[in-house]
Amino acid sequence: MLGFGEYPYKGKKGFVFSNTLQGKTDNNVEFVGGGQIIHDFMIHSLIDELILSIHPIILEDGIPLILKDPNIETILELKDVKTYDSGLLQVSYDFKRKIADAS
DSSP states (O other): OTTSSSOSSTTSOEEEEOSSSTTOBOSSEEEEOOTTHHHHHHHTTOOSEEEEEEOSOOOSOOOOSSOOOGGGOEEEEEEEEEEOTTSOEEEEEEEEEEHHHHO
């Protein structure tokens, strides 16, 4: 969210869950610690939509978006794709059901 040009969610506050960015400040974003938050939310079926923002930057290294756990394998349905002049690509998915429930 920081350093990628104009904030794309005017009027909405963003939250960044990060172990390394904890305590940073920004007018549009609140930084909160907790690297396992997505995994924990998925285990308890607390997520119904996933929005991925793909930035046109290649980084040296990264961390997984979601912890590896076969219990959270989920079928997603494409909902929307948006492109921005900056090169940002935003993909939205609805969570349908866990893979184990699909069989």
